[in-house]
Amino acid sequence: MILQKIQxxxxxxxxxxxxxxxxxxxxxxxxxxxIFCLVPQxxxxxxANTRPMWGFWAxxxxxxLAIFTLPPELLVFFKKHADYLTDNAVNPDxxxxxxxxxxxxxxIDLENYGDxxxxxxxxxxxxxxxxxxxxxxxxxxxxxxxxxxxxxxxTEAFRQKNARRILRLSADLGHYIADANVPLHxxxxxxxxxxxxxxxxxxxxxxxxxxxxxxxxxxxxAATYEPKVARRAWQAIQQANAALDSVLRFERELSERMPPNxxxxxxDRNGVIMKTYxxxxxxxxxxxxxxxxxxxxxxxxxxxGDFWFTCWVDAGQPDxxxxxxxxxxxxxxxxxxxxxxxxxxxxxxxxxxxxx
Ligand SMILES: [Zn+2]
Numbered sequence: 353m354i355l356q357k358i359q360x361x362x363x364x365x366x367x368x369x370x371x372x373x374x375x376x377x378x379x380x381x382x383x384x385x386x387i388f389c390l391v392p393q394x395x396x397x398x399x400a401n402t403r404p405m406w407g408f409w410a411x412x413x414x415x416x417l418a419i420f421t422l423p424p425e426l427l428v429f430f431k432k433h434a435d436y437l438t439d440n441a442v443n444p445d446x447x448x449x450x451x452x453x454x455x456x457x458x459x460i461d462l463e464n465y466g467d468x469x470x471x472x473x474x475x476x477x478x479x480x481x482x483x484x485x486x487x488x489x490x491x492x493x494x495x496x497x498x499x500x501x502x503x504x505x506x507t508e509a510f511r512q513k514n515a516r517r518i519l520r521l522s523a524d525l526g527h528y529i530a531d532a533n534v535p536l537h538x539x540x541x542x543x544x545x546x547x548x549x550x551x552x553x554x555x556x557x558x559x560x561x562x563x564x565x566x567x568x569x570x571x572x573x574a575a576t577y578e579p580k581v582a583r584r585a586w587q588a589i590q591q592a593n594a595a596l597d598s599v600l601r602f603e604r605e606l607s608e609r610m611p612p613n614x615x616x617x618x619x620d621r622n623g624v625i626m627k628t629y630x631x632x633x634x635x636x637x638x639x640x641x642x643x644x645x646x647x648x649x650x651x652x653x654x655x656x657g658d659f660w661f662t663c664w665v666d667a668g669q670p671d672x673x674x675x676x677x678x679x680x681x682x683x684x685x686x687x688x689x690x691x692x693x694x695x696x697x698x699x700x701x702x703x704x705x706x707x708x
Contacts (some may be wrong), residue, residue, distance in 0.1 A: 407558030408442045413565065414652045415441040415526040421575040421657030426664055429672040433519055436680070440523035441530075446692070453490070458531045460493035461540035462593055470538070470590040475582040477501065492540075495532045499585040502528060503659055510667030515678035522660055529659060530652040532585065538593040544600065552603055555629050555637075560645045563634050568646045575657035577665055588655060595644055602640040606633065 416438045419430045430437065448454040462469040474480040477497040480489055489497075502525040509517035531537050536544075536553045544552035561568075578584050607615060610633055617630045629637075638645065664670070680688070 407554070407561060408445070410557060410561045410565070410649065411441040411445070411527055411530055412438045413561075414530045414649065414656060415523060417570055417572060417653035418526060418575075418656035418660065421572060421654060422661060423575065425669070425672065426661065429515075429518075429675055429678075430522070430660070432676065433678075436519055437523050437526070440520070441527055443520075443692075444524055444527045450694075456490045456492075456494045457498035457528055458493070458495060459537040459542065460495050460589060461542075462538050462589070463540055464492045470586065470593050473586075475586060493537075495528055495537065496582075496585040496589050498528050499525065499532060499588075499659075500582050503581050503663060506660070506663040507666045510664050510670055513670050513672075513675060515675040516680065516684060518675075525659060525663075526656040529585075529588070529656050532588040533592050533648045533652040533655070535592045535596040535599045535648070538589055539596055541600070544603070547600060547604070549600060549603055549607075551629070552599070555603075555634070556599055556645065559629055559634055560638050560641075561649065563631065564638055564645070565649065568649060572650045572654040572657070575654075575661035578658045578662045581659070581662065584655070584658075588651070591651070592648065595648065598641060598644060602637060606637055606640065610636075 416434060419427070419434055419437060422430055444454065444457065448458060462473075465473055473496075474483060477494075477500065480497060502521060506518065506521040506525055509521050534557050536542050536556060541547060542553055544550055615630060615633045616627050619626050619628050664672075
């Protein structure tokens with residue numbers, strides 16, 4: 353029962369109001385479960401020491417859009433499983449508090465490595481480990497290397513023609529690629545907490561797409577082969593980080609021109625009153641950014657399609673015709689459900705129904 357409630361609660365955490373409790377979460381959760389579920393939503397921002405994530409909606413749209421960049425050989429299989437790839441686009445965020453090593457895969461705090469870090473850090477994981485050690489890397493985030501790792505794993509899954517793994521890894525890879533394209537995923541000032549702009553993370557990646565994505569151009573072109581996977585992963589980080597200055601500066605400039613009573617409104621969301629950025633503030637900010645959110649959104653979808661396609665090519669272009677009829681069996685579904693419940697269980701450290 354409690355797990356169902358938690359799941360329901362997590363499902364309601366949309367539009368970037370969810371939070372990253374990193375490693376200090378459990379004692380807090382045991383005592384303040386309901387408060388956790390409600391307070392961030394009421395505040396419309398994340399508690400201190402937490403790290404918000406791309407809105408669920410945007411992750412799902414990006415994976416779905418990427419499917420339609422694929423050539424027919426892949427499209428048949430991916431389109432058939434469009435719902436799986438969409439629904440599971442947010443798995444990495446759901447498990448990030450519960451699975452060791454998951455949280456750092458979503459970001460990289462470039463400032464910790466000095467000036468021009470996005471251009472100077474080692475392209476490849478092994479070199480980075482030699483230079484900085486795994487602990488340091490994990491502390492500051494590893495998203496550009498996680499993309500490479502998942503690219504290799506997905507290639508292998510294609511080679512093995514393992515439909516279930518292809519789907520799971522495609523969904524995960526799509527998630528990490530999308531994260532790498534978010535400016536605020538490349539900085540330790542990830543929620544404006546160091547510049548008195550708390551809440552900007554969810555505002556940029558959730559509230560803005562929520563309000564304006566219906567006008568975004570969904571046609572991103574056909575997937576193309578990417579011969580330099582590592583370089584492309586780093587390019588995404590470089591571009592996202594280059595956009596960071598505008599993300600923060602325009603919000604600050606606009607806040608100076610609009611008093612708080614114009615900047616924020618209270619909104620009723622599923623019966624929960626939330627303080628959130630007003631539509632007028634969002635509109636003006638979105639305009640100042642000059643299609644930046646749309647650009648990053650489209651760049652993400654194109655890159656996801658390119659990487660899925662590249663994995664398939666590197667695997668020798670296996671014929672997926674034999675997998676066309678693949679469907680998750682009841683056992684697969686049960687295993688996936690059990691796995692998801694186990695993330696939640698570890699996250700909240702609560703007893704299962706059977707143990708009560
Ligand atoms: Zn994420």
